[in-house]
Amino acid sequence: MWYISYWFWPVFSALVWAAMLITMLVVWATDGYPKYPSMEQTQTIAYISDIGAQGLKPFFITMSTITVVSFNVNFILERWLRHTGRLAPNTSVWQKIWSLASVIAAIAGGVGLILVTVFDTLHHPRKHRVFLGLFIGGYIVSAIFICWEYQRLGYYYRSESILRYSFWIKLFFIIVEVALAIAFGVAGNQKKYNVGAVLEWVIAFIFFFYVLSFLIDFMPAVRHKGRQSRATEMDVALAEGGDQMAAERGYFRGGAAAQEHGNGYTNGYMNGHANGDTNGHLNAHKPPAPAAVPPSRNF
Template sequence: MAIFSHQRHHWAYVWIPIVGAFIWFSTLWAMLITWLATGRPHYVSMTSNQHIPLISDIAADILKPLFITSCSITAVTFILDLVFERYLRHSGRLVPDMRTRERVFSSLAILGSVLGGAGLILLSIFDVRRHKPFHDSFLLVFIVGVALSAIFTVVEFRWIHKDFQYAPLLKRSYWMKSVIAGVLIILAIAFAGTEFKVVNVGAIFEWIIAMGFTFYLLTFYYDLRQSKGVHKGELSADRLNNSNGRYRMRQTA
């Protein structure tokens, strides 16, 4: 019974990225369906030649309370994902940071998530129809914060991966984050270049990026779930340094 209970300990926090991803993805679809179901209205904040609304155009209308709630939950869960991952590595329930540089990048990733999360909440409050300058500024803060957090996380995982090259779960997590974050950053650059010049194309990029962010959030479910059945301190840096590679052998078995 004790072993069974311990294996389920991860369930308390492994649901955090799932909740965040579900709330975010569901809200986006609710907004899109509302726009389509109401006859594709032309919102006040849309330009005269704009046929596809930006997320912020729909969010500034009757769905603003839903959008604020969703952004707040998503921001908090995103930050908690990184905080819990840092805690689990520090407590020896996930593959640890073996050097100071990994811990520095992990801390920077958390700071980036706080910056991005704050931008997300504030851009939902200061909508594009009533507070456009503030909204655009906070949108930039959100994009930059999330991008920096993703970059720092990928760099951290890269360094950890160099120490545990034969750990398959870690390798998959590293590549998932690298590919998804890389694609989203490229799309964000494309969005920035088309938002004002070719607004309909920019709107399409924005919707794709927002939907894709869901998958980045879900990568943390994969990370946190790796602590299942792992006792506190089992994967501590000191213990692994003295294990003569036995952890690598167990991962490849």
């Protein structure tokens, strides 16, 4: 079934996103770094949206849509795997709420990305900026809720080191992307367009690593298909431990200890008791020996 290759989705969505960015850069460089109509007078480095508003617009829309759809599958699949126990299941209602909130925020961010490609910066500059904010903000909020959920999961599942690694990776993404997004906005307001263009490309490539980080989340499910819940694992461990102790002590299936204990106890008790009791009983009821006959006086 499709979910058996769940590790495929983060890798696929990340590679599609990276392929789109690299292709756009190559096309811009191959064309001789042209100055597009949507670029400002002092701007020499093209924004992603500047390149996407030209002849690559169909490619921009298609690749972004594929990225959004495949990436959102990660969130839905992660929710499903936790619900079925293939990943560490949630331990509270709040964790499920945070997980659902991360899915909703990711969908909102994905919608923002698609609309950014449709409403290009050349013909719809204002709408483009609004949807760009929705794209960046949606995925940042989604990452915040994921970190919140993973922090609580890591508290209850201390042996799951994957949760800690994923938490710190996503927290790093939040801090860096928020800082870059603020710097991107400041550069735009100060009309430092080349700085803003560089920051936009950096934000986009960091997003690639964020998407790819979901591969780590699915690693426990890849290793343990049919993962059991924590309670079940404890029950099995206790049961196995009890059987092992019983096997070692030999109380089941005629073990050596059982034979030693049973035979030793039975033989010792039966032989000792039977022999001692029998001999003692017989000796106690044995008739007394006849008195010695005095010698005859006829001799």
